[in-house]
Amino acid sequence: MNAADYRSFADAWEDRATIRTRPRRRLEDDARLIYPLSRQPLVLGATFLRECPHQRDFALVQSLYKFIHDVVIFETEIVNRTASSIARGRFPLAYPFACRYDAMTVVVDEDYHALVAMDFMQQTIDLTGIEPIALPAEIELSRAIPAALAHVPEPLRPAAELICVAIAENTLTNDVAAFARDDSVKESVKGLMADHLLDEGRHSTFWTRLVRIYWQGASASDRAALAGMLPVFIERYLTNDIQKAFDLALIEHLHPDPAVRRALAEEAQSLAFPINAQHPLLGNILRFFKGSSMLDSPCVSDALAAYLA
Template identity: 30%
Template sequence: MKEPACTVEQTTAPLETTPRQASISRSLEYRDRWEARGSIRTRPRKPIDFAKEGHFFPTEKQPLLLNEVASSLGQDSRNTLLLHSFFKYLNDIINLEVKFIVSACEKLIDGKLPLNYPDNLKLNAYTVIIDEYYHVYVAKDMILQLRNQHPEFKELDYPLSDSYRSVIETKALLDEKYHDVFEILAVCIFETTLVRELVEFFNSDNIHPSIKYYINDHMNDESRHYGFFLDLMKYTWENLPEEYRAAIGTHIAFFVKRYLNIESDKAYNAQLLGHLTGTSQATEQVAVLYKGFDITPDIPIVKNVLTALKNSGVANHASVRTSFNAIGWQV
């Protein structure tokens, strides 16, 4: 009987994978996942079914409901409070995702930086841009649906998000030549702070089914972006001139703590409490609700940021460690 031919796997020793080959392989896997799972590629429009019941925002994520005055409001006012909270959530998405995430990806693609990004990484940046504009489109679509359903709804002023302020304030500390690279690293940090708790909050039983569907689709995209931006942060940091690492690293801790702050939420909630209750003491009452709260390394979202900084190699740099030591955090 004729012997069966040996397969390639049986006769050929495995080839070593170079870092560049590994990067290309991850890039192709990312593109395949985008083609198969990206919301813009695979999901229909997200109409809100107003015949169904449920909150538009998790009660557990709205500390105003712990306020004695706000907690005594009738159900209609409580629903209005949660609707306002959801509007702010959508507004933050619109502003952050276009102003910084898309901008960072465009800077990466343009190539006017002190390091060169490979074509496969640039191609994946295009998929992120497509996703983020789609997220803005969906958020805008939901806002219009809600406005049509609630024509009496009065939108409040939206304070600048802490994410936005953190970038602006950190850039003010840096020489202008470092700004573009810093923005890319800042966005990498934004996009690697996804926390399971947020999805769990929006999946609670009292959340409106249309909002659950929307959040899960959004987070499906964001979980994929996590891998892309973690790789991007690692590649950027490894290939930056040492001068850039030292200059930017000195301010990483300031940026992280400022980014994770909750001043924007406090300002908006004070405005919202005053709007709903007519109290002139809203700012003071909100301050009481947040009394004693501080951004510390044991908070889940902070742990995610620090883990991403370690896994990307950023936290290993002396300037970064020194910056965290200065605010009393050990990384």
């Protein structure tokens, strides 16, 4: 695909974008979970089940708050930074008007997702009376993207930024899909995620197409330089350091006994997925590399050899 072949999804956006078609989601006061147990394994640990099972809902509510907070950071500070630059014709990589128009719909969608997330957080506070504990000031991408950009020459940093955002948007789509399918959680939470997913499916295609356009016109030397930063990005993106720090802070609110808190912390520290070919999000990332044509380049397959095993 080259820029001349790009076709806008403007009509699909007008017909199906959640900001055009979805009502406000209202949180139910029912017995269903507000956040999936599988997404906060701390509450499934032996120490938690033995010492503080009565704190399960508190832990799940706090985990929802972090998820919402992460969404707001991701969409307003990271995705929209790049999308807005493309839409306004200020991104160093030139794209035709159809791409720029679609980029502006991404900006609108992502700001709307952030607004809906903030509304849902306030509804949760009002219903449960549980205020959020201190939430992280950044997400993994806040660290991973600058680290990746530092590994390429200055002229290639816009392309590196584009690739990193595209990877993240493709990963998020599959992550939200799993959330939306979980029948243990409240219908409003599932609906919130399904709405988000409807837009993110379009976004993931958009970013993949933009990377494909760039990659097919990039020189061999530029491709090689960009391939070299991919392991750096993946390693920092898939780390759970920020989540572990949040879980440790959450544990401080769960039990008054320091010995119990230490036991909870030890269990929490053992919950990370290794960053290798078995990581649950890696399949989504590799599908992006295939769809964007990046994986067709030997320099990329060589750089990702450890994850392709």
